Amino acid sequence: MKVDMIEILKDLNFTEYEAKTYLALLEKSPLSGYAISLHSGVPRSKIYEVLGGLVERGEVMVSHENPALYTPLPPNELINLKKCKAETSFEVAEDALEQYSYVALNRENIWNITGYEPILNRTKEAIKQATGRILLEIWNEDVEKISEELEAAAKRGVEILIVSYGNLVLDFAQVYQHDASEEITNEYGGRWIVLSVDDREVVAGIVSLGEDSRAAWTMHPGLVMPITEVIIHDLYIYEILKKHRDTLESSFGPNLIKLRNRFKSGPSGYSVAAKLGLIK
Template sequence: MKPNVLEILRDLNFTEYEAKAYVTLLESSPLSGYAVSLNSGVPRSKIYEVLLGMVHRGDIMVSQDNTPLYVPLPPHELIAQRKRKAEQIFNVAQETLEQYTASSQNRENIWNISGYEAIISRIQEGIKGAKHRILMEIWKEDAEVFRAALEQVAREGVEIFIVAYGDLNFEFATIYHHDMSEEITSEIGGRWIVLSVDDREVVAGILSLGDDSRAAWTMHPGLVMPITEVIIHDVYIMEIMYEFREELEAKFGPNLIHLRNKFAMGPNGKGYYVPLPEKKA
């Protein structure tokens, strides 16, 4: 055997025994396992293990006779197979490494998003990338645009929990209806949206101001964790209200209004996160 042939096969990820067996079959085939061992110098104690591995990898083929006979994959097919496999490996490696790099960079940044359409687009992409769970707070007026994307990931097994401001009915999601959508809209000067995807990324902002709508998107754990927990705690409150509404409202007023007023700030006890238009003199 020519040593350079074995070296070339080793560069194609053949072991020494596999390379010797393959070249032997190229020189003469079909051969039995015993004959391959005899002609190649591969020990009989190893030859069938070697040949079985090559069959599974597709480097050689075996007959189903009482005495199995082996033939090699033709060289041009072997090379084409290796090229396809290498290309797949490189493509997967490139995609994975780029995603890892982007993920690492995104985990350290907070991105500002301006305008209604840009916020909608970012949220749609977040929904499409969900694998396990989506938590969302949204007004009924803004929810319909996300129905198709949410329904699609729900069909793929993603759990969806929504705190809805207004009468929202998405049959594929668990909906918690908040009772004070109009009052809250009046207090803060707009409709917010909060999205948490798989506890790894969040989008949060005001969605009702058209081109002046503003949101932030981040994978930074220092923000993902508390924002996700805020949504979860709102769900806790909804669950508690369902069970103990009468007792809680007796203590804190309708829809817990006394608690809201206690921690409000601003004119008339309201906290405006969106600047109000200046009054004309």
């Protein structure tokens, strides 16, 4: 049976003109563009465009003389090049499709998570998905549980900004210590975690109630946007205090405690912490 080399090369994503050009060069090379056109049957008006594509893909090599001469990549090297490109394309497609499916499946849902360990496990998985930026509010005693995932994300080039409750030092993240950490801890008697990944996915909830800890995980834009803005707002406050602390504290007390006291309870005086069951 006669082997149709043009069709074989077309199966390797060559156009018909590219296949004719490559085969002409296998038969005789190096050749000028004009000579390749004569030997391959590719029109002179098209040959340099065809050669440019083959050179750009690394399937044909060109000399820097006048006129330029062309020679083909040896068949075994061509096949290895095609295999490597195909494998890379499959890997990229697999990752992209998995991510697309992950987002599409969860975009409209709000999932409830119960228990300290399940909440942290969900947090870890969200961090593993990060590609651009992680915003996080967390207490010192909880961050060590997810530090491995955070560091791995930083090594991938992900920007990590953390609002910490307590004196936290991480060399792979930008850490902003909340000025009212002690007051908040005393006021609530509990801890929470708020995570935003790539402004696309959030985990937020109370983590200090053991098996009764509660959190929500979602990609719903109606929650992702405001929760992300809550963390960004705290970063604003940190930067404003750093620049204008004396002026602000003269009006609102140390660490703006007068503002906290003003808004920490509702009209009835019943505190948010009590409503959440963090204090009795």
